[in-house]
Every structure is written in C-alpha cells, then in structure tokens.
Amino acid sequence: xxxxxxxxxxISVVGQDQKGIIxxxxxxxxxxxxxxxxxSQTIMQGFFTMVMVVDVKDYNGDIDSLATxxxxxxxxxxxxIRLQHEDIFNFMHRI
Amino acid sequence: xxxxxxxxxxxxxxxxxxxxDIRTVTMGISLKDCxxxxxxxxxxxxxxxxxxxxxxxxxxxxxxxREIGIPIINRRISITPIANVGVKYSSADYVEIAKTxxxxxxxxxxxxxxxxxALVHKGMTPDEQNLILSIPEALTVTxxxxxxxxxxxxxxxxxxxxxxxxxxxxxKAADNSKHINSLACAKLVVFCNPxxxxxxMAGAFHGEGEPDVVINVGVSxxxxxxxxxxxxxxxxxxxxxxxxxxxxxxxxxxxxxVGRLAAERLGAQFGIIDLSLAPTNATGDSVAEILEExxxxxxxxxxxxxxLALMNDAVKKGGAMATSYAGGLSGAFIPxxxxxxxxxxxxKGALSLSKLEAMTCVCSVGLDMIAVPGDTHPATIAxxxxxxxxxxxxxxxxxxxxxxxxxxxKAGDMVExxxxxxxxxxxxxxxxxxxKLVRRGGRIPAPIQALTN
Numbered sequence: 064x065x066x067x068x069x070x071x072x073x074i075s076v077v078g079q080d081q082k083g084i085i086x087x088x089x090x091x092x093x094x095x096x097x098x099x100x101x102x103s104q105t106i107m108q109g110f111f112t113m114v115m116v117v118d119v120k121d122y123n124g125d126i127d128s129l130a131t132x133x134x135x136x137x138x139x140x141x142x143x144i145r146l147q148h149e150d151i152f153n154f155m156h157r158i
Numbered sequence: 159x160x161x162x163x164x165x166x167x168x169x170x171x172x173x174x175x176x177x178x179d180i181r182t183v184t185m186g187i188s189l190k191d192c193x194x195x196x197x198x199x200x201x202x203x204x205x206x207x208x209x210x211x212x213x214x215x216x217x218x219x220x221x222x223x224r225e226i227g228i229p230i231i232n233r234r235i236s237i238t239p240i241a242n243v244g245v246k247y248s249s250a251d252y253v254e255i256a257k258t259x260x261x262x263x264x265x266x267x268x269x270x271x272x273x274x275x276a277l278v279h280k281g282m283t284p285d286e287q288n289l290i291l292s293i294p295e296a297l298t299v300t301x302x303x304x305x306x307x308x309x310x311x312x313x314x315x316x317x318x319x320x321x322x323x324x325x326x327x328x329x330k331a332a333d334n335s336k337h338i339n340s341l342a343c344a345k346l347v348v349f350c351n352p353x354x355x356x357x358x359m360a361g362a363f364h365g366e367g368e369p370d371v372v373i374n375v376g377v378s379x380x381x382x383x384x385x386x387x388x389x390x391x392x393x394x395x396x397x398x399x400x401x402x403x404x405x406x407x408x409x410x411x412x413x414x415x416v417g418r419l420a421a422e423r424l425g426a427q428f429g430i431i432d433l434s435l436a437p438t439n440a441t442g443d444s445v446a447e448i449l450e451e452x453x454x455x456x457x458x459x460x461x462x463x464x465x466l467a468l469m470n471d472a473v474k475k476g477g478a479m480a481t482s483y484a485g486g487l488s489g490a491f492i493p494x495x496x497x498x499x500x501x502x503x504x505x506k507g508a509l510s511l512s513k514l515e516a517m518t519c520v521c522s523v524g525l526d527m528i529a530v531p532g533d534t535h536p537a538t539i540a541x542x543x544x545x546x547x548x549x550x551x552x553x554x555x556x557x558x559x560x561x562x563x564x565x566x567x568k569a570g571d572m573v574e575x576x577x578x579x580x581x582x583x584x585x586x587x588x589x590x591x592x593x594k595l596v597r598r599g600g601r602i603p604a605p606i607q608a609l610t611n
Contacts, residue, residue: 073161075170103163114166126225145170147227149161154415155408156165 070120071100071149072129078142080111088113088144091132096121116149168408173228177381177443178409180416181436182232183219184272184357185212186364186372186429189238197251200243201258208235208262208271211371211426216267218423228412232578235263236362236374237273239306241286252292253299260300269578270345272362274305277352280314280601290323294331297342304360310350310547312554316602318544324348325540325596329563332532336565339573343562344495344527348543350550350557355430356486361558372429373421374486377413378436379405381443383469387451398452399472406433406476414481430485433477434522435469437497439580445469445490446499446509457499458509466490467520487556489522495575495582496527504583511542511585519549524557529573529582532565539563541592544602552605 076088085104092099092115101116122129126146133144172178192203216233223230240255247255256274263271274296276286293305307324310316328343335342347361354365357374364372386405390397413431421428437445446457452465470489477484492514494500503509511528518524524546530539543559550557562582564573569586 071161073166075166077170077174101161107167112167114163116161127221130224143174145227147169148225151226151228151412151415152161152165152169155169155411156162 069149070118072117072119072126073147073149073152074115074117075145075147076113076142077110078140080106081140084111084140084142085113087136087140088133091136092117095129095132096123097129172382172408176385177438177440178379178412179229179231180375180413181378182234182357182376183215183230183416183420184234184236184362184374184376185215185424185426186236186355186368186374187211188364188368188370189240189243193243193245195245197247197254200245201255204237204255205258205262208237208259209265212266212268214424218420222416222419226415228416230416232269233267234269234357234359234362235266235271236357236364237271238364239273239275239277241276241283241289244285244289246285247288249288249292252289253296256292256296256300256303259303263302268302270302270304270359272304272306272359273364274303275307275363277308278320279308279311279317281317282320287323290327293327293346294334294342297331297345298335304345304362306347306349306352306361306363308349308352309543310551312351312551313604313608315604316350316544316547316551318596318602319599321540321543321547322537322596322599324543325536328539328561329534329536332563332565339575340532340562340564341575341579344560344575344579346560348559350547351555352558353486353556357432358434358436358487358491360560368429369427371426373417373424373426374429374432375413375417375420376432376434376436376486377409378434379409380435380437380445380448381440382409383435384442384444384448384451387448395452395468399468402469402472403476403479406473407480409433410477410480410484428483430483431477431481432486433473433481433484433488434486434491435473435489436491437493437500438578439496439498441498444497444499445492446497446503450499456506456508457503458513462513463517463520466492466517470521487522491523491526492517492521493526493560494528494585495580496578501581501583504585511587515545515549518546518557519553522556524550525559525561527560527562527579527582529562529564529567529584530587531568531584532563534563534587535591535593537591537593537596538587540596542587544595548602552607554607
C-alpha cells in the first residue's frame with residue numbers, strides 16, 4: 064500500500080491561551096528524545112492552537128506510549144493534546 | 159511530502175467539531191468449514207472459529223483509532239448466513255446457535271454479529287424455514303445477534319410466501335420482546351438484492367463469493383457533509399454536488415487507510431469500503447439536516463427526493479474517486495430513529511411512510527428503523543415489505559425494510575430504544591388491508607430487466 068511508514072507524528076494542542084504551553088510541551092518532547100521538525104501556533108476562534116510535526120525515530124516506544132506523557136499536562140492546563148501518525152493526513156487529502 | 163497546516167487543521171476540525179468517524183470495522187468470517195450434523199459440535203466449531211479469527215479485532219481497531227486520531231465507533235463481525243451452513247436443525251437448535259453467537263460476541267467485546275440470516279428469494283429449504291421460525295425467540299434472548307432475510311432479487315423475483323411468513327415473524331418478534339420495546343425487530347432486516355459485503359448492521363452477512371476472512375469498513379460522516387455545505391449558503395446545486403463529492407472523497411480516504419491497516423494487522427484480506435452516510439443521534443450528524451441545508455424547509459417537503467438523489471449520487475462519485483473498492487450499500491441511509499432531523503420531521507407531520515418509500519427509490523437502503531403501531535396486521539407489514547422489494551427488484555438496487563410494530567403503542571407515541579438505535583415516533587400505517595394480495599402467495603416473476611445476458 065502507498066503508506067509511508069515514516070517516523071513523523073503530528074501533535075496538535077488546543078486549549079485556552081495561557082503562559083508556558085509551548086515550553087511545557089517541548090520540554091516533554093526533548094526529554095523523550097523526540098525531534099521537532101516544524102511548529103506553528105495561532106489563536107483560532109479564541110483558542111490557542113499549536114500544530115507540530117515531530118520525528119519519533121529516536122524515541123523508544125510507539126505513539127500510544129508517547130501520548131501518555133502528555134496526559135498530566137492536559138489535565139494541569141486544560142488542554143487537548145492529540146498525537147496522530149502523518150499517514151492519515153497524507154492519505155485523506157492527497158492521491 | 160510536506161504536510162500542509164491547512165490540511166492538518168481540516169482533519170482535526172472534522173473530528174473534533176463535525177463528528178467525523180469511521181463507523182465500523184467489520185470482520186467477515188466464513189463458517190462453511192464449521193458445518194456438522196450434530197448441533198453441539200456445530201456450535202463448538204463456530205464459537206472456536208469466530209473467537210480465533212477475531213481474537214484481536216477489538217484491540218487492533220482500538221490501536222488504529224489512537225494512532226490516527228479518528229474514532230472507530232463499532233467493531234463487528236459478519237458471518238456466513240447461518241441457514242447456509244445449517245444441517246437439518248430444528249427451530250430450537252437455531253435459538254441455541256444464536257446464543258452461541260451472542261456469547262462469542264461478548265467474549266470478543268464486539269458490538270454486533272450479523273448473519274443470523276437466510277436467503278430465500280426464490281424458495282425456502284426446510285432448514286431456512288426453521289431459522290425464520292426461530293427468529294422471534296432468537297433475537298429476543300440474545301443481545302448482539304442480528305439477522306436478515308433476503309426475500310427478493312431482480313433475477314429471482316419476489317418470494318411472496320416468504321414475505322408472508324416474515325410479516326408474521328416480525329409481529330411475533332415484536333410481541334416476544336415487548337418487555338424491551340419490541341427491540342428484537344430492530345435487529346432484523348428484510349432485503350431485496352442484498353449486498354454480500356455490507357459491513358453495516360443489522361443487514362451484514364458474509365456472502366457467497368467472499369474469502370475466508372475479510373475486513374470491510376463502513377465510513378460515515380453526515381456531520382462533515384452538513385458543515386461543509388453550511389460554508390456555501392449561496393452555491394447552486396451543481397456546486398453543492400461538488401462540495402459533497404469532495405467531502406465524501408476525504409472521508410472515504412480515511413476509511414481506506416483504516417481498512418488497509420486493520421486487514422494487514424489482522425492477517426485478513428481487505429474487502430471493501432462502504433461509503434455510506436449513516437446518521438447518528440449526535441447533534442448535527444443527520445442526513446435529514448443535509449437535505450434541509452440543500453433547500454427544503456423540513457425533510458419530507460416537495461423536493462426532498464430530488465435533494466436526496468443529488469446527495470446520494472455525489473457521495474458515490476466522491477467515494478469512487480477515493481477508493482477502487484467501494485462496495486456494500488454505499489450511499490445514504492435514511493433511518494428514522496437514528497436521525498434527529500428525521501424524527502423531528504415525522505413529529506411535525508412533514509414526513510410520512512409513503513414519502514419515505516418514495517425517497518428509498520433514489521438512495522441506498524429502504525425503510526429503516528420505522529416504528530409502527532403494535533396492532534399492525536402481519537399482512538400490512540408483509541405489504542410494506544412487498545412494496546419495498548418491488549422498488550428494489552425493478553430498479554436493480556438494494557432495498558430493505560427494518561420495521562418495528564411496537565407492542566402496546568399507537569401512532570403519535572414515542573418509543574425509546576436507547577443507545578445507537580435511538581428513539582422513534584410511531585408512524586401511521588394505512589388502515590386498508592393487503593391481506594388478499596399476501597394470502598395469494600407464490601412468487602412475483604422476475605422482471606424483464608433480469609434477462610440481461
């Protein structure tokens with residue numbers, strides 16, 4: 064199949080704007096050996112919205128386990144942090 | 159290839175705000191190699207095969223859902239129509255077989271198992287008759303077993319003897335399950351031209367030409383289509399069709415990815431994507447509201463059939479671009495109880511049974527999840543089924559009837575099924591009798607369209 068089997072994961076963060084969101088998210092990524100390839104952040108409909116493309120090649124585990132490290136932060140700051148494999152975006156919008 | 163922020167945001171919006179989901183991952187399993195004259199050995203064989211082949215179905219679907227970030231709502235199994243593997247079983251045996259299927263579904267943690275079915279469009283074997291006779295009890299005492307009966311095809315005509323029996327069976331099933339609002343009927347579909355690879359319940363079964371184990375995926379997304387249309391309030395109908403087409407494309411692609419991943423990980427063949435728009439009771443996830451957004455004041459007003467035809471065709475075109483393996487019932491489902499817009503339209507008196515029947519000529523299924531008064535005569539139910547079968551037979555398409563005569567209720571009441579099946583207003587049926595027609599029995603001959611060779 065035309066799946067990429069790549070190492071890239073899209074992380075999206077949505078929530079009320081507040082200080083320190085980017086710092087805390089990126090600190091977790093650095094700690095887990097995940098490399099940030101692209102980062103863009105905006106305020107959409109009043110919500111803080113950040114989308115990152117990261118490379119998980121050197122991370123020792125799968126998307127599921129990486130997602131668990133963000134759970135405490137989601138609760139602490141009232142955020143929704145979603146990790147999705149890049150395949151879904153490539154597959155959905157492109158032939 | 160680079161990822162575009164706009165595409166990422168669009169996917170997230172579709173999931174978070176517009177109810178985009180993969181409706182079902184359905185594993186089709188052939189039970190042909192389980193046949194045995196001793197019903198106890200047969201039960202053991204089917205239990206073992208189903209629980210072995212689908213052992214990882216739930217976990218794999220759960221994991222894919224987390225990886226790609228799109229919810230997968232149902233995990234289901236379809237099996238060879240049980241009457242096709244049965245060997246001289248009695249009705250009581252068939253009830254026991256249904257219980258075994260229910261146990262297997264519960265053990266695997268899957269939502270529904272479909273295929274408690276018989277295909278009797280041209281004639282009935284004694285075995286198939288026994289299965290049909292067992293339905294009222296079998297679907298009452300089990301939770302997750304779904305059944306279907308094929309009573310007509312374009313090639314064979316309409317088996318009126320079977321329809322007559324099914325009319326009585328439905329009334330009996332309603333009465334048997336009156337303590338649960340006649341819920342047994344909600345798990346039974348009567349078909350004309352049934353698709354053999356349909357992943358949607360209650361009509362899913364694993365047909366004749368299918369491999370041993372196959373993964374079929376049903377994608378949905380009325381909410382996504384509705385939101386897309388809302389962004390173009392002034393578009394003409396050609397543009398509307400285009401918007402629906404583009405949206406259907408994206409939804410189908412998501413489904414194809416899920417289907418291929420699931421098939422690969424479960425060691426099964428990838429079958430089809432059913433690109434149906436199937437509504438749910440979630441706000442905004444309604445086919446009726448799409449039709450209203452296209453331009454009719456309330457679903458059921460003149461123009462509704464035209465709007466539905468436009469939508470149904472656009473969904474198929476978008477889906478066909480996105481996958482080479484579109485199948486099943488692909489198109490729009492128009493159930494009443496599972497669609498808030500349809501429920502509202504019936505309550506307003508805008509949508510009647512006869513308008514729904516007309517709408518089924520241009521969409522993928524038929525009369526779906528229709529609740530009628532509990533005292534409806536079996537011959538009237540048989541008449542409704544015969545009408546729907548005739549539409550399917552003449553137009554070379556699938557039609558189906560899932561009708562529920564709710565015991566103790568009358569037109570205007572509201573029945574609550576709970577969960578996925580939702581709630582439904584009891585609809586009025588014709589007070590005039592179909593008894594003479596139904597009593598004649600026999601088979602309505604296949605139409606001239608059958609001679610296509």
